[in-house]
Amino acid sequence: MLEPDDEDVQCVARCLRGDTSAFEPLVLKHQRVLFSVALRLVGNYEDARDVTQNAFIRAFERLDTFDPARKFFSWIYRIAVNESLNLRRGRRVQEPLEPTLEAPAQRDGVEAAELSERVREAIVALTPEQREVVVLKYFAEMSYEEISDALGLPEKTVKSRLFTARQQLGARLTMHAANAS
Amino acid sequence: MTEHEYQDTEIESLLGKRQMREVEPPAELEAAIMKEVVGAERRFSAWRRWQRARRGTILAGQLAAGTNSPRGRTQWEPARAGLLWGGKGAVLVGISALAVVVIATFAITGFPPGSRGTEGMIGRSKNADGLQQFLDSDTWDRLMKNKPMQAELRTIFSDQRLMSALADPELSARLATHDLASALATPGLSTVLGSADFEAALANPQIHTALGDARVQAALRNPNVRSATASGTLNSVKSDPDLVAAQRAPGFQAVVNNPALTKAFATPAFATALGHPAFEAALGNAEFVAAVENPAFEAALARPAFRNALGDANFQAALANGSFRAALTDTTLQSRLRAALASAMNQH
Numbered sequence: 218m219l220e221p222d223d224e225d226v227q228c229v230a231r232c233l234r235g236d237t238s239a240f241e242p243l244v245l246k247h248q249r250v251l252f253s254v255a256l257r258l259v260g261n262y263e264d265a266r267d268v269t270q271n272a273f274i275r276a277f278e279r280l281d282t283f284d285p286a287r288k289f290f291s292w293i294y295r296i297a298v299n300e301s302l303n304l305r306r307g308r309r310v311q312e313p314l315e316p317t318l319e320a321p322a323q324r325d326g327v328e329a330a331e332l333s334e335r336v337r338e339a340i341v342a343l344t345p346e347q348r349e350v351v352v353l354k355y356f357a358e359m360s361y362e363e364i365s366d367a368l369g370l371p372e373k374t375v376k377s378r379l380f381t382a383r384q385q386l387g388a389r390l391t392m393h394a395a396n397a398s
Numbered sequence: 399m400t401e402h403e404y405q406d407t408e409i410e411s412l413l414g415k416r417q418m419r420e421v422e423p424p425a426e427l428e429a430a431i432m433k434e435v436v437g438a439e440r441r442f443s444a445w446r447r448w449q450r451a452r453r454g455t456i457l458a459g460q461l462a463a464g465t466n467s468p469r470g471r472t473q474w475e476p477a478r479a480g481l482l483w484g485g486k487g488a489v490l491v492g493i494s495a496l497a498v499v500v501i502a503t504f505a506i507t508g509f510p511p512g513s514r515g516t517e518g519m520i521g522r523s524k525n526a527d528g529l530q531q532f533l534d535s536d537t538w539d540r541l542m543k544n545k546p547m548q549a550e551l552r553t554i555f556s557d558q559r560l561m562s563a564l565a566d567p568e569l570s571a572r573l574a575t576h577d578l579a580s581a582l583a584t585p586g587l588s589t590v591l592g593s594a595d596f597e598a599a600l601a602n603p604q605i606h607t608a609l610g611d612a613r614v615q616a617a618l619r620n621p622n623v624r625s626a627t628a629s630g631t632l633n634s635v636k637s638d639p640d641l642v643a644a645q646r647a648p649g650f651q652a653v654v655n656n657p658a659l660t661k662a663f664a665t666p667a668f669a670t671a672l673g674h675p676a677f678e679a680a681l682g683n684a685e686f687v688a689a690v691e692n693p694a695f696e697a698a699l700a701r702p703a704f705r706n707a708l709g710d711a712n713f714q715a716a717l718a719n720g721s722f723r724a725a726l727t728d729t730t731l732q733s734r735l736r737a738a739l740a741s742a743m744n745q746h
């Protein structure tokens with residue numbers, strides 16, 4: 218029995234040998250998370266769609282450089298993040314995210330859903346620089362060192378930005394709770 | 399709702415929740431990606447497809463080898479493969495050990511250009527009646543009257559992996575590509591490969607081993623070394639690092655001292671054939687790569703007796719017979735094949 222990660226590697230091997238249909242399970246399995254990260258990094262649904270599509274295609278084209286010592290997911294995750302960052306840098310995106318474009322969360326309770334929505338709105342209100350480090354840290358689950366490499370910032374700046382971002386998020390959520398009550 | 403002051407740790411916890419992370423992608427995204435992927439595959443050059451197919455083959459082999467997850471390894475462990483890291487020339491030279499064996503086999507035996515046709519490959523009758531008909535045929539009778547063939551068949555019948563390879567109805571079709579036939583038609587190539595000396599060189603285990611050694615491959619990649627080898631002036635490049643390294647490889651001297659090989663290296667047709675776009679295209683065919691990379695097939699090709707068998711019209715007829723091929727992978731029918739062989743060996 219193959220491990221789930223080995224199933225990915227098996228698909229990679231089949232793709233490399235010319236069986237493009239083997240790429241489909243990889244898309245189905247990973248598109249949701251990649252799209253979610255891209256959406257939060259680039260700021261709108263259409264760009265996130267393009268970034269996700271480009272990330273998969275770029276990964277397909279570079280499959281022969283994939284090192285099976287790594288997880289396929291980690292590898293393509295990094296590609297998607299880089300695609301997102303490149304798009305942001307290229308367009309110098311400064312405009313805020315469009316919260317209405319985001320799909321609703323899986324609702325496991327009205328209160329939890331409301332809270333998730335408020336967190337999302339609070340993230341949207343962050344500055345692009347703060348939002349970037351939050352997404353990379355918590356959604357892309359990158360280490361400080363990895364974020365530092367990806368953004369070309371000193372690690373201490375990354376930590377400091379993250380701390381400030383969390384402070385901002387906390388303040389906004391607290392303010393929202395106060396207004397609601 | 400009650401007033402609540404959010405602390406830093408709570409914010410961290412909220413951000414880490416899964417429902418915060420995932421958003422449903424557009425419904426048409428998957429189809430759009432797959433359409434682009436199919437287009438990308440079509441745009442790959444033959445060379446690129448070959449590179450990818452080779453890596454895919456190695457990766458599949460690692461998974462199939464029961465090593466389970468490739469993770470835990472620090473890097474690729476291709477069995478034959480420093481050649482993966484080089485450029486196009488490196489790969490061509492790197493595969494030369496295999497390629498020349500395959501080319502030579504085809505050039506010498508005439509198999510498979512011209513092909514055996516596909517009619518015999520279709521319709522894999524696995525029933526015993528079909529095998530019995532084959533064993534009663536003139537083809538089998540003629541095979542059994544050929545002593546070297548008897549010995550080779552006994553060797554083949556004792557090698558399950560090779561039998562499986564030969565039983566593959568696609569194998570000969572894979573090898574009989576127009577691209578390969580075109581590459582083999584390179585003017586002058588058959589003259590080089592068809593010489594008895596060249597065949598003898600390939601049959602030399604030392605040479606075969608040396609050509610598979612990364613250090614030898616590196617030296618042969620080096621134009622100075624290759625030129626000096628061809629002209630017999632190896633001493634003029636004796637301080638070349640590639641040559642110094644290659645000299646430590648077992649069998650290297652056998653390569654550079656072999657007249658047939660040095661003649662081949664010096665022959666433009668040989669280099670032309672390996673660099674022939676059609677040959678390159680053949681190498682870009684994943685199925686071709688899979689066929690020639692079958693370890694059992696590759697090992698068998700190194701045996702002169704097997705190459706001779708491939709050139710034998712009756713053996714070709716046997717391989718074209720669906721019942722015979724079916725018997726190669728059916729344990730019950732294998733027993734009947736072995737028994738028929740043993741019986742014939744006792745009679746003749």
